[in-house]
Amino acid sequence: MRKVVKPPVVLGPPKLLGHVVALLLSAVLLGVIYPSTGWWWLAYVALVPGALLARHAESLWRLVWVSVPVFWVWWVVMLWWLVPVTLGGTMAASLILSLFTTLGWVLIRRLTLHGRLSLTVAVPVVWVLVELLRTRMPFGGFAWFLLGHSQGPWLPEHSASLIQTASLFGELTVTGVVAVINGFIADVMIHSFRTPKPDEERPPFRKRFLGRLAGVTVVGLVVWVAAGTPPFAGETRDPTDSPGVVVSVVQTNEPQDNRQSPSLEDRIRYWHELLIETERAIEASTSLDPDRTHEHVIIWPESVAPVGIDPQTLAWADEKGFTSFGQIEGQIRDLAAVHGVHLIVGAPAYERWVEVELEDGRVGWLPDGPRNSVFHYGPDGRQQSKRYDKMHRVPFGEYLPIVDYIPWLKNMVVKYLTPYDVDYTIQPGDDVVVFDIDENGPVWLRLVTPICFEDTVARLVREMVNTARESENAHLFGLVNMTNDGWFAIPGQGYQRLQMSAFRCVENNVPMAKAANTGISAFIAADGRILELVEADGRHKGFAGSATRWWRSGEYERTLYSYVGENPLVIVCVLLALFGSGLLNRPMSRKAGNSSDPDKMQE
Template sequence: MTTAVMDAPQQETSPATSVHEKSVREMIAAARKAPAGPFGAWVLSLATGLLMWAAFTPLDWGPLGWVCLIPLLQLVRIPRPTGWMYTVLALNGTLFALATLQWMRLGDATMYPAWMALSVYVGLYFPAFVFLSRAAVHRFDIPILIATPVVWVGLEFLRAHLMTGFAWYYLAHSQHGWVTLIQICDLFGTYGLSFLLVMANTALAGLVPVRWLQALRLFPDHQPPTRGMLAAPFTRRLAAVTIPCLLLVASLVYGAVRRSQVEFEAGPRMALIQGNYPATVKSDPKEWADIYRTHMYLTGASIEHQPDVIVWPETMFRYPLLLADPEMTDAQLRAVSPFIPPERWRENDVEETVFDLAEQCNAALILGIDAHVTNPDRYAHYNSALLVEPGTGVRARYDKLHRVPFGEYIPLRESLPFLQKFTPYGDQFGLAAGEKIHVFNVESWRMVPLICYEDTVPHLVRNMVARTRDDDGRSVDCLVNLTNDGWFHGSSELDQHLITAAFRCVETRTPMVRAVNTGISAFIDGDGVVREPDVFVDGDALLEPEKSGPPRNGIRDPESGSYHRQLNAVLVSDVALDPRESLYVVWGDWFAAVCLAACLGILLLTPVSMYRARTSRG
């Protein structure tokens, strides 16, 4: 019997099966390309935001400045960005800024949009930092220990200049209480200390175990971490910690030496007059007489302590100074400034009043005042400081150079008039910018006035000090800051403003006095130390003894250690003159500028690198 062996029929692949297999392959390929989910980015960026917030005022836990970036830096370490990583970074950066800048909303209800807009802007520096750092490390093989501090400092420098600048809450500011350490700011500015802090954070971030990152789901499921995935071995990463440690030791040695090099000499004896008026009150002409009487009373209380100079805060001499070209006719005055009667321009009652005040005090006065100046071509309203001397009268006027957007002028108001709604001011609002730096000469002392937030702008103060040397190359003796912090109702803004101002003193090796409406008025020496004044007069105890309770005897609460604020007060002391020179004043911002140039180079070259990578794969 013959058995037939038949071959099994070959199966033909149908078009439907081919399409199915292709779709499966595409799904597998897509899955292999899919990034990790955004969970880890949320956790890490929230952690950094919380730690940074705690490092600054009001908590002011300065040691956190050495570790606050460790969570964020894990997003630089990992080989691939997570899903939605940069969006998450922007959102959490904005949350950090909203919490940190919450004091902005206290000024006026109309400031809420400005608070939110500034918070979004500041929040964008989180994703910018991570993006540029990742590009430097993963595309251009720059060591992370160098890349991250360079990028951070470059972005801080950019923030100090972009859109008139916002040089607040630099990482270095968290170290204001470590006086020996902050002395390095006279070399590279505050940026040098920020560089050191970011380098230390980066070195410590490298010690975080990979399994912790895996627990945070920072790696795709199909690409579990392998040995060596995060670059250098642990021993090398541990050794990297020694670099910031050595730099920290060198910085402390430098700081100790610099502080030992000086014995401060007594300079002019100055009295700082501190009123206590909410900023909204000063705009009401009905309140001007009360504001004037209070400041006169406090000024009188200072005279027995024989000051050489008496300083009133920003715009606290409420009666405006009107200066017009004497050749202008009434018709011209009406045409240029229709809201001021022509006869007011011809009066000189303010000049006479301040001259009489200087005569009564037998001391020079530096007064914060509104100055209105007109000529046939232009009317201008300035935020000014006025120098008045007995026997002479008005000697000099400084008009504020650096204006605050939305606080003192409205950018693009002519093109975008709706922006007016984002300020608490009327249609006539808008301050003109001053044109030059002024030196106030009082006897043999030379002083540079600063108004409002000008003491927070590093390059502005540095340029003022550098450009006002006398013929012998001698720097000015003192910076005089006139400020009105009455917008912020005793919030952490007052502390942060003072902290930021103190860094200007270290950078320029120039002492500063600050007369601040509502506080915190202060004498700051060239080491950035806020000094207890020789005399502290509790003005509330003088003006309303039945309401004030026991008089306060110093600038700080002895129990909490916090500064007194929202009170009337007089501070009198000798300015601590500082003969030391500052290399930062000589060199300028070259260090931070180089860091910013590196950031721009990374930004420009990254698309080129991405294009080359795609073409090489294709």
């Protein structure tokens, strides 16, 4: 009997169903690597199906028009916590963000099209550059759900070892580490399951050996660096017996709803609950330092004061006879003075007020150019002269892009396309402000205070910490994130924030205290470990509480990232992308019709 010779197996271009299956598989894997599911290990294979599809897709446009709807839905699901705030905004933002994901698959296809780059190189290069773009644009970017974030801790029992490479070139370094392994696995699958065509020339042994050796070396180096603290990370020494500062974070529980404002009675009740919880935090800090030989710092959440407490607003309120403003500000002063503590207070700053006629014909006043601010009250009860105004505003939530500079169009957008009747936008701050605690004492603490989502903007936090470090004689530097997450009822959003906050600590080698309305409030170490969460009955969100810890003076050396940022990593990725696309070695002239790019040859 004659032996039947089976034809060789050749990986052919996937059809429509193959596109859908591959992209859906990547979408599902990418969806479960973040909290609250948190299956972080799947991040190392999450890009493999999409990368294999991009490598073998016959039609560029089929890849695009399948990817956009799949990842539009993906982004809507991942941003579901934003829907109660703005359904239309969530849908629009998700569509824009899906274009970035699709751009990633398209660029992977381009860089591997003629075999210039393997997937081991192309996947990290592309994903780093696409995430860089997404963190910058549009309107300041959106830095949530970076691939590397999946490796960050979000509970005290989680390790922070896998994000230590962020101290080199920032969060994108960790994205590159994870993406390299995805690309390597995809390359292994291609070479393992692919049988060469009969007329295909087999690469020489030397080339195959060197290629595999290079791949194994790259992946081994990546794993080795990711598993421990890399060089230039910035050593942290925080001895437990060194002098320090006692820090408390206070978590309030004031739900937010843009469809209706809380009643005056509710605001008063929430205010008194804050004062009571602050008293408890002061008791806890006193128990840690009974002799009160160190400074005590109490941190409140963002915009927790129910009225403006800046001097201009207080003077205006006094002139108009609105006594509640002065009474509330007086309670803050008394709280700091009676207990001898520093209060870091989140409150609005109004500065100017304009007279308006209300619908019922009465005269009212509206703030002109409000700001989202942080105030510092010293142990003597006085409001310090320094005030930080939020610099990085949330698009649509705190300002309206484009129309913000066209008053008549802005008024129409506010009236017809937002749930508000009046202009709710805020003005940005101009400069970084550093708050000094006990400048002439044994422990000089310098605090910078990113407000709300500012802690998700790595470049801004880097600028803040570097500004604080300009005073070399300070003993301790710290990040304080004051936020109001009462808009978001889904706990996963808060845990995702914790992951990003851990990256800010590693990147700059400084600890962080996070005070959040409704939670999640926490202390994070300089190496990214979640030290403590405000907790009640196993919950971290939806209640009022506090937590208190020592911040010890130690040696918090500067990281490589604090000096150079992400620039070296980006430059390398850009050069590799240019090489892979053929732009670096393309001839000056090319005859028309001599292109071998299949995208240009499609019907």
